[in-house]
Amino acid sequence: MNTTYSSTLEASLRKRQTGKSILFMSHVVVGYPSLDANWAMLEAMDDAGVDVVEFQLPFSEPIADGPRFVKANHEAIRAGTSWQQYFDLATRAAARFSFEIVLMGYYNSVFRMGPERFCARLAETGMKGFIVPDLPVEEAGELNGLAREHGLDPILTMTPTNSPARLAEIGRNASGFLYCVARTGVTGRQTDLSSEVGSFLRRCREATPLPLGLGFGIRSAENVRQAREHGADLAIVGTAGTQAWEEGGPEAYSRFLKSLAAATA
Amino acid sequence: MSPKLPVWAPGREGYFGDFGGAFIPEMLHETFAELRAAFENACDDETFWQSYVDVTAGYGGRPTPVTFCENLTRKLGGARIYVKREDLNHTGAHKANNVMGQGLLVQRMGKKRVIAETGAGQHGVATATMAARLGLECTIYMGEEDVARQHPNVFWMRQLGAEVIPVTDGTRTLKDAINACLRDWADSMADTHYVMGTVCGPHPFPQMVTYFQSIIGQEARAQMLALAGKLPDRVYACVGGGSNASGIFTGFLDDLSTELVGVEAGGKGIETGEHAARLAGGKGVPGVAQGYKTVFLQNEEGLMQDTHSVAAGLDYIGIGPMLADLHEQGRVRFESATDQEVVDALRLTMRSEGIIPALESSHAFAAAFREAPSLSDDDAILINQSGRGDKDIFTVADALDDEGWKTFIRETAARYAR
Numbered sequence: 191m192n193t194t195y196s197s198t199l200e201a202s203l204r205k206r207q208t209g210k211s212i213l214f215m216s217h218v219v220v221g222y223p224s225l226d227a228n229w230a231m232l233e234a235m236d237d238a239g240v241d242v243v244e245f246q247l248p249f250s251e252p253i254a255d256g257p258r259f260v261k262a263n264h265e266a267i268r269a270g271t272s273w274q275q276y277f278d279l280a281t282r283a284a285a286r287f288s289f290e291i292v293l294m295g296y297y298n299s300v301f302r303m304g305p306e307r308f309c310a311r312l313a314e315t316g317m318k319g320f321i322v323p324d325l326p327v328e329e330a331g332e333l334n335g336l337a338r339e340h341g342l343d344p345i346l347t348m349t350p351t352n353s354p355a356r357l358a359e360i361g362r363n364a365s366g367f368l369y370c371v372a373r374t375g376v377t378g379r380q381t382d383l384s385s386e387v388g389s390f391l392r393r394c395r396e397a398t399p400l401p402l403g404l405g406f407g408i409r410s411a412e413n414v415r416q417a418r419e420h421g422a423d424l425a426i427v428g429t430a431g432t433q434a435w436e437e438g439g440p441e442a443y444s445r446f447l448k449s450l451a452a453a454t455a
Numbered sequence: 456m457s458p459k460l461p462v463w464a465p466g467r468e469g470y471f472g473d474f475g476g477a478f479i480p481e482m483l484h485e486t487f488a489e490l491r492a493a494f495e496n497a498c499d500d501e502t503f504w505q506s507y508v509d510v511t512a513g514y515g516g517r518p519t520p521v522t523f524c525e526n527l528t529r530k531l532g533g534a535r536i537y538v539k540r541e542d543l544n545h546t547g548a549h550k551a552n553n554v555m556g557q558g559l560l561v562q563r564m565g566k567k568r569v570i571a572e573t574g575a576g577q578h579g580v581a582t583a584t585m586a587a588r589l590g591l592e593c594t595i596y597m598g599e600e601d602v603a604r605q606h607p608n609v610f611w612m613r614q615l616g617a618e619v620i621p622v623t624d625g626t627r628t629l630k631d632a633i634n635a636c637l638r639d640w641a642d643s644m645a646d647t648h649y650v651m652g653t654v655c656g657p658h659p660f661p662q663m664v665t666y667f668q669s670i671i672g673q674e675a676r677a678q679m680l681a682l683a684g685k686l687p688d689r690v691y692a693c694v695g696g697g698s699n700a701s702g703i704f705t706g707f708l709d710d711l712s713t714e715l716v717g718v719e720a721g722g723k724g725i726e727t728g729e730h731a732a733r734l735a736g737g738k739g740v741p742g743v744a745q746g747y748k749t750v751f752l753q754n755e756e757g758l759m760q761d762t763h764s765v766a767a768g769l770d771y772i773g774i775g776p777m778l779a780d781l782h783e784q785g786r787v788r789f790e791s792a793t794d795q796e797v798v799d800a801l802r803l804t805m806r807s808e809g810i811i812p813a814l815e816s817s818h819a820f821a822a823a824f825r826e827a828p829s830l831s832d833d834d835a836i837l838i839n840q841s842g843r844g845d846k847d848i849f850t851v852a853d854a855l856d857d858e859g860w861k862t863f864i865r866e867t868a869a870r871y872a873r
Binding site for chain 2: 248249250251252253254256257260261267273296297298300301302303323324325326328329346347349350351352353356360368371374375377444
């Protein structure tokens with residue numbers, strides 16, 4: 191990575207770390223259950239003091255997602271959620287809320303939009319980076335270079351199966367922060383946040399000085415505290431939030447976010 | 456003869472021209488590295504190809520013959536028609552070849568469990584037999600729609616000891632079964648191998664599956680020289696993901712006088728939008744999904760489209776990256792055949808030759824029958840019969856609207872209801 195590059199996302203996270211023991215990132219599948227519901231979710235996130243929100247751009251073949259998010263992607267597509275609607279929502283949210291916004295999506299969306307146009311649209315929208323789980327660093331050279339020209343961070347993934355050499359390679363290519371995956375598998379399942387996660391995060395820490403986000407299986411305030419104790423800088427909550435909304439509606443969703451946010455103090 | 460360093464080997468990072476690659480979640484990075492190493496190691500081992508040929512012979516029934524179809528040749532009145540009989544493999548399709556090859560790799564890697572996707576069910580059944588023979592646990596993912604239309608294969612997979620999981624998301628067909636396998640593997644990779652059934656997915660699968668299936672083309676080339684006294688002027692193969700086509704075409708890639716014709720599913724007609732013709736219809740565009748770059752049927756925002764074919768095994772959004780590249784180079788011509796043409800070709804083949812091709816394979820017959828009359832009797836054409844049609848009894852009986860069959864089903868159902 192170009193050493194003169196300076197990440198506004200990383201700087202923002204560092205600033206937010208003052209006065210908080212761990213930062214909080216949440217997730218919305220744009221268009222699911224509806225664009226109006228998304229807005230209500232975002233209001234609740236802002237209210238709870240969420241630091242970063244992943245806006246997932248729906249894709250028909252979401253291979254890194256578990257059943258709940260697969261269904262959310264497919265229902266958003268069935269409702270006709272378009273790129274334009276996606277960016278409209280992100281633009282409104284960036285203007286209105288104080289959290290940072292990153293895109294989460296699959297590489298075909300980037301490829302079909304064209305890497306240059308993709309980066310330009312994210313930057314215009316006020317987004318700060320993107321997570322593309324099916325784009326390994328070997329294939330990401332062009333996109334990641336363009337991203338930094340637009341002031342965007344490609345947020346890379348580190349996983350427990352990666353060798354130290356691979357973690358170091360990912361570390362060399364990363365900026366903004368890292369998405370550390372707490373366990374094998376796909377999104378949306380319980381994780382045993384035991385000592386193995388601690389040793390995994392220590393391996394990640396050796397590979398990069400950037401903030402470490404921990405995701406996959408963070409579902410409660412207790413999990414957020416465990417993430418903090420293991421040395422994560424950012425607790426990432428995805429499926430559990432969607433589940434709270436599906437099961438209990440806006441109020442349960444808001445209560446869920448606030449209970450997790452309370453553990454970040 | 457081992458196909459080491461063949462003309463069709465991919466270039467950098469598993470690319471065939473602009474297509475291929477490995478677009479995989481980071482979780483599977485080391486797993487793919489392990490698989491690439493095991494495959495390269497096997498290719499470098501001079502005994503490996505022979506051990507593969509031996510198992511396809513002793514267990515699978517290879518070599519499969521080439522049959523001269525005298526009656527079809529006379530009826531169509533043009534080129535001499537030859538058929539490569541992959542239907543005579545154990546479990547009734549070319550899928551068995553690749554499965555036996557990957558079974559040897561599983562043993563070399565010391566894994567205990569296999570998973571596989573299946574469309575028509577042939578690859579699932581073949582994988583289940585291999586797992587039973589090698590004492591491996593086996594899970595097969597199959598789209599719910601395919602479970603419904605290919606139930607006999609579901610029955611056999613379960614009898615063979617495999618767990619069959621119907622996939623209920625997306626279009627509930629082959630592509631969704633592939634996604635389900637990738638998700639399972641992202642969790643189970645420590646003791647599990649994913650037996651990809653076709654020449655698609657991330658590198659090294661397209662190369663590996665082509666390597667094992669190239670046995671079809673190797674045999675067929677020698678058999679045509681012996682039987683017809685010449686190389687075929689045209690070779691026809693149906694193309695879903697493209698494994699049988701890749702297998703037979705690789706035998707003739709260097710023979711520039713042999714024209715290679717891939718036949719895709721025209722479904723209800725390309726103009727209806729209900730088809731799976733990515734190249735022949737000109738409707739597919741480049742994209743990246745399911746771990747690789749190829750030509751997909753997708754909309755302008757990169758969302759994959761619903762596909763349709765009477766043949767579950769051809770009902771797929773993408774195509775092997777090597778075939779996409781050979782299309783771009785002009786080395787393989789792509790055609791399509793509609794569901795109706797396919798059923799007609801199947802009926803003609805059964806009545807003329809007593810051969811029962813699978814609905815998938817019948818696509819290749821349909822395109823060959825369309826073209827054979829305009830060729831001369833000096834010309835020889837070779838059709839790859841990728842599988843046998845027994846599994847399609849429900850679909851074919853439906854398409855032929857067979858009264859006797861319907862009565863049998865009604866009576867059987869009534870007997871179970873009692």
